[in-house]
Amino acid sequence: MTGYIVRRILQLLPVLLIASAGIWAMIYAVPGTPIGALVGENATPEQIQAAIQRVGLDQPVLVQFWAWLKSAIVGDLGRSIFSRDPVFDLIMLRAPATLQLGLGATLVGLILGIPVAVISALYPGSWIDRSLSGWSALALGVPTFWLGILLILLFSVELRWLPSASTYVSIFDSPWGAIRNTLLPALTLGVYVSGIFARFLRASLLSELKADYVRTARSKGLKERDVVGRHVLRNALLPFVTVVGLMMAAFIGGTVVTEAVFTYPGIGRLLIQAITQRDYPLIQGVILFILVVHVVINLMVDVLYAYIDPRIDYS
Amino acid sequence: MTGGMQRSLDVVRRLLSRRGALLSVAYLVVVAVVAALARWIVPYDPVVQDLTSTLEPPSAKHWFGTDELGRDLMARAIYGARTSLLTAAGAVVIAGTIGVPIGLVAGFFGGWRDAILMRIVDVLLSLPGILFAMALIAVLGRSQLAALVAVGITGIPSFARITRAQVLSLRKRDFVMAVEALGGSSTYNMFRTVLPNSWSPLLVQVVILSSVAILLEAALAFLGVGIPPPTPSWGEMLRTGKSFLYEAPYYAVLPGIVLTLTILSLDTLGRTLAWVLEERHELGEEADAEAEGSRS
Numbered sequence: 001m002t003g004y005i006v007r008r009i010l011q012l013l014p015v016l017l018i019a020s021a022g023i024w025a026m027i028y029a030v031p032g033t034p035i036g037a038l039v040g041e042n043a044t045p046e047q048i049q050a051a052i053q054r055v056g057l058d059q060p061v062l063v064q065f066w067a068w069l070k071s072a073i074v075g076d077l078g079r080s081i082f083s084r085d086p087v088f089d090l091i092m093l094r095a096p097a098t099l100q101l102g103l104g105a106t107l108v109g110l111i112l113g114i115p116v117a118v119i120s121a122l123y124p125g126s127w128i129d130r131s132l133s134g135w136s137a138l139a140l141g142v143p144t145f146w147l148g149i150l151l152i153l154l155f156s157v158e159l160r161w162l163p164s165a166s167t168y169v170s171i172f173d174s175p176w177g178a179i180r181n182t183l184l185p186a187l188t189l190g191v192y193v194s195g196i197f198a199r200f201l202r203a204s205l206l207s208e209l210k211a212d213y214v215r216t217a218r219s220k221g222l223k224e225r226d227v228v229g230r231h232v233l234r235n236a237l238l239p240f241v242t243v244v245g246l247m248m249a250a251f252i253g254g255t256v257v258t259e260a261v262f263t264y265p266g267i268g269r270l271l272i273q274a275i276t277q278r279d280y281p282l283i284q285g286v287i288l289f290i291l292v293v294h295v296v297i298n299l300m301v302d303v304l305y306a307y308i309d310p311r312i313d314y315s
Numbered sequence: 316m317t318g319g320m321q322r323s324l325d326v327v328r329r330l331l332s333r334r335g336a337l338l339s340v341a342y343l344v345v346v347a348v349v350a351a352l353a354r355w356i357v358p359y360d361p362v363v364q365d366l367t368s369t370l371e372p373p374s375a376k377h378w379f380g381t382d383e384l385g386r387d388l389m390a391r392a393i394y395g396a397r398t399s400l401l402t403a404a405g406a407v408v409i410a411g412t413i414g415v416p417i418g419l420v421a422g423f424f425g426g427w428r429d430a431i432l433m434r435i436v437d438v439l440l441s442l443p444g445i446l447f448a449m450a451l452i453a454v455l456g457r458s459q460l461a462a463l464v465a466v467g468i469t470g471i472p473s474f475a476r477i478t479r480a481q482v483l484s485l486r487k488r489d490f491v492m493a494v495e496a497l498g499g500s501s502t503y504n505m506f507r508t509v510l511p512n513s514w515s516p517l518l519v520q521v522v523i524l525s526s527v528a529i530l531l532e533a534a535l536a537f538l539g540v541g542i543p544p545p546t547p548s549w550g551e552m553l554r555t556g557k558s559f560l561y562e563a564p565y566y567a568v569l570p571g572i573v574l575t576l577t578i579l580s581l582d583t584l585g586r587t588l589a590w591v592l593e594e595r596h597e598l599g600e601e602a603d604a605e606a607e608g609s610r611s
Contacts, residue, residue: 015437022438029454141579143530145537145550146571149557153568157560164560252443257534261557271446272538275453283453291442 005303012295019291023284024068030280037280040081054078077285082277087285090270097168098255098266101189102248104182105258108190109247112139113197120198121205122228132198139195144254148188148261155184166262185262189254193247200243204236211235238305245301252290329591336587339580346577350396359387361394362545370563379569382552383559391547392570398548399529399577402463406528407521409467410474415517417471418478419505422486433479436472444469444527445534452540462542466531470524477520481513515592519585526581533574549574 027037039051052058054071071077077087116136120129156164162184169177208214209232217227256268263269267286274282331337349356359377365385373380379388421432439447448465455461485491486509494504535541536550544551549570556567 014434015441018434018438019441023450026450026454031456137579137582141582142575143533143571143578145534145553146567146575149553149560149567149571152557153560153564157564252446254443256445256449257538260538271449272540275449275540278453280453283450287442287446287450290446294443295441 004306008299008302012299016291016295020069020072020288021065023288023291024065026284027280030278038078038081040279043081051078072288077288078281080274080282081279082282087282090282091267091285091289094265094267094270096170097264098252098259098268100168100171100178100182101185101255101258101264101266102252104186105189105193105254106244106248108186109193109197110244112190112194114201116194116198117201117205118228118233121202121209122224124206133202136195136198139191139198142191144188144192145257145261147191148185148258151184151188152261164262166264168265181264185258185264188261189258192254196247197240197243201236201240204239205232208232208236241301241304245297245304248297252294326588326591329594330584330588333587333591335583339584339587342576342580343584346396346573347400349393350400353390353393353397357387357390357393359390361386361390361547370559370566372563373565373569380563380565382555382566388552388566388569391552392549392573394547395549395552395570396573396577398542398546399532399574402466402532402542403525403528405463406467406470406532407524409464410470410524411517411521413468414471414474415478415510417475418480419482419510421475422479422482423501423505423509429479432475436475439468439472445531448531448535449538449540452535457540457543459542459546462532462535465535466528469531470528473520473524474517477516478513481516482509485509485512516589519589519592522581522585522588526578526585529574529581530578 027034030037032041035048035051039047043051054067054076059067075088077091079086080090083090116132120132123129152164155162162180166181166185169181171178171182205228209228214227214232217231218224222230252267255266256271258264259266259268260272267290271283271286271290273279274286331340363386365381367385368377368381369383369385371377371381371385377387377389379392382388382391417432417436421429442450447469448462451465451468452461455464482505491504491508494508499508532541533548533550533553536548537554538550539554541550542548552570553567553574556563556570559566
């Protein structure tokens with residue numbers, strides 16, 4: 001087990017290294033000088049000097065990359081060209097908002113997705129299965145930004161129940177305010193996710209239902225509800241855990257669009273703002289942050305899966 | 316050759332016998348034809364402004380209404396279809412021409428070539444597709460070409476992986492071994508023996524990737540980093556329409572319907588195609604097994 005984890009990490013290191021080299025090399029690829037990309041055109045001589053010092057711009061390229069990487073590892077991602085605040089602080093300010101949206105959307109996805117999957121798997125091929133599969137296809141096919149617009153039109157413009165632009169209110173500070181502000185974005189993203197959950201869990205349930213132990217359970221006279229609830233669901237949920245995990249990683253991408261629809265102040269909005277303002281240290285910082293989170297979640301899911309399913313061979 | 320034609324016709328016939336696929340193909344053909352003939356059938360120029368009639372609701376004159384600059388929204392939606400379809404086609408070509416050879420070489424040779432190529436694919440997958448595209452656009456600047464390249468590159472990993480898996484399953488089959496034994500070069504074997512036998516999963520991938528590419532292009536435009544205005548694009552229309560939800564709700568709704576139906580059609584088509592090909596494949600395998608049985 002430990003060997004498996006170590007091997008997975010060793011496999012990831014070159015990937016992380018190449019990807020971060022790409023992110024760092026960004027400042028050489030953009031128009032203008034690298035120093036301009038790092039501190040902006042209106043920087044004071046002191047700021048320019050500080051930046052040259054920090055990433056060693058007067059040194060050979062590999063030394064520069066190493067200096068940049070070393071500071072990035074300890075959380076020093078430079079300063080935003082616009083606000084002059086440390087990039088790391090700006091990211092940490094927005095991260096809780098994205099986390100809350102992501103968890104909310106997962107919750108919505110599970111609430112909508114699990115019943116859909118269980119019902120369709122119980123009656124495969126029936127009209128109810130076909131309509132629920134149609135629902136999943138719809139949930140996956142409708143672009144989240146359009147669904148978000150439709151929800152705003154319904155709940156904000158027509159019914160006037162919820163705000164059309166969301167702000168971040170922490171669930172711990174004001175549960176009601178948090179729900180009011182997070183509900184629409186979480187629903188938008190959650191509907192999409194429920195489609196993935198439903199499709200995957202249905203397939204997983206159907207293959208479990210064919211297993212020998214199900215026939216045994218049925219032949220010893222167990223009620224169908226107990227067969228499914230006690231035996232099948234438990235086994236089918238196992239691979240499902242990884243899908244939920246992978247979705248959490250993919251959220252980081254999905255939230256970018258959803259945050260834009262609802263002007264929700266998360267990491268995604270920060271990135272779009274950085275790209276429109278050509279704030280390269282901020283762009284680099286946000287992308288590096290997302291890269292690391294994405295890769296780490298994927299690794300954790302792999303390890304978790306290997307851990308909960310003893311049938312997986314680590315060697 | 317005629318046998319191949321016969322098989323293709325058979326697949327098409329079976330595909331179109333399914334209602335979902337038939338409706339999808341019909342819708343896509345209409346969109347493609349209207350987009351191709353736009354110049355002759357659309358009475359309005361999609362970029363000409365008419366400030367005397369801004370934000371008009373749908374009418375007999377303007378079926379989709381007009382935008383904040385008085386441009387006809389239906390004309391913009393139709394020219395937007397061109398943008399979407401061309402981006403999808405371009406992205407599939409980019410992803411295929413890079414992804415398929417990567418998968419072929421990695422699967423065929425294995426070893427260090429496989430390790431290096433698959434690590435490159437891992438790097439491409441280390442960020443969610445849309446973020447990878449955004450990072451590329453941040454470097455290349457916002458342009459039509461940048462959007463196309465960004466969407467295309469995000470499609471490379473799926474082509475590479477599918478081709479590689481296909482090669483691995485064919486690698487030890489008799490007909491591939493036979494070509495090798497007869498002294499056929501690796502290049503010949505890869506492109507003339509393995510690739511022609513891998514077309515069905517790749518074809519499915521082409522359809523699915525088209526739908527992903529259209530969605531991604533629209534999402535980038537919606538975020539304001541896609542194809543720059545005034546080129547009409549569905550995502551850009553939704554982005555601007557979102558600012559007029561109170562005054563002109565149809566603005567963001569109608570182009571969204573066109574976009575959603577396009578994505579749903581391609582998705583349905585891709586899944587039905589996969590199903591039909593798999594069914595055909597299974598039937599083929601059964602026939603093989605029977606033949607095997609009668610021989611022994």
